[in-house]
Amino acid sequence: MITVYGVPGWGSTLSEAMLTLAEIPYRFVNVDGFDQPGTQQEMLKKLNPLGQVPTLQLDDGSIMTESAAVALMILDQRPDLAPPVGTPERQQFWRLLVWLVANVYPTFTYADYPERWASNAAEQLQENCKAYRKSLYLWLESQLKAAPYAFGESLTLLDIYICVMRSWGPRHAWFKEHTPKFSAIADAVCRVPALQEVLRNNDILT
Structure with a gap:
């Protein structure tokens, strides 16, 4: 196991x-x-x-x-947890999955431990990372076209990322106001029965 x-x-x-x-x-x-x-x-x-x-x-x-x-x-x-091979959705799935990991994820590393990277300007680095992260989420919002999940009716692993990352900064209220499609996808994932226990154990469910 x-x-x-x-x-x-x-x-x-x-x-x-x-x-x-x-x-x-x-x-x-x-x-x-x-x-x-x-x-x-x-x-x-x-x-x-x-x-x-x-x-x-x-x-x-x-x-x-x-x-x-x-x-x-x-x-x-x-x-089956990604769009079918050979479809345009499959290409966008890979693009957005890698984009989240390469662009958004590092902002947490730097903002959570700013003193490691800029001991003389830790607060400024933290604030800059948080502001940049918001701009990234706004761009992602512009790429989300489908419902209830990122690629329509089928739940994919990208939707898991969206659901989990909504629980991190800048938190639910900001996402609901500024990225309603992102927030709606996260809500849909939170309603999946098979995920209830693991999301609850990780403080994802509100």
């Missing part, structure tokens, strides 16, 4: 929710405190020298990291 090392509500939530949707069994190990020196950090770094969550230990003992790589692994088993 896959082991997911993570913290409730953190980036590991993406892996948990995607695995749950794909009906792939896993067990969760809470490594809260991994971002500070101590036993949790030491344990995690033995598996993943970067000390990041999510870190997945697969059935064969190998390590998988990076949420986009986890999504690719899941799609090998559940190709």
Whole structure:
């Protein structure tokens, strides 16, 4: 069985929710405190020298990291969780999935720990990252055309990202006001019965 090392509500939530949707069994190990020196950090770094969550230990003992790589692994088993191969939607699915990971995700790394990157201007870096993140979400809103999910009637792994990331900054109220399509997709995912428990365990459900 896959082991997911993570913290409730953190980036590991993406892996948990995607695995749950794909009906792939896993067990969760809470490594809260991994971002500070101590036993949790030491344990995690033995598996993943970067000390990041999510870190997945697969059935064969190998390590998988990076949420986009986890999504690719899941799609090998559940190709139905992305638009069909050969369709324009499939191309946009890959584009937006990679875009979220490459552009939005790093703003949390820098804004959550600004002192690591700009000790003399930590507050300014944090504020700039938060403002930039909002501009990215506004662009994404302009790309969302379908309902109830990002590509219409079929739930995909991109919708999982949207649902989970809405629970992070700038939080629900901002998304509802400024990105209503993004917020509506997240609401639709939150209503999926199979995801109720994992979303509740990660403080996603409101």
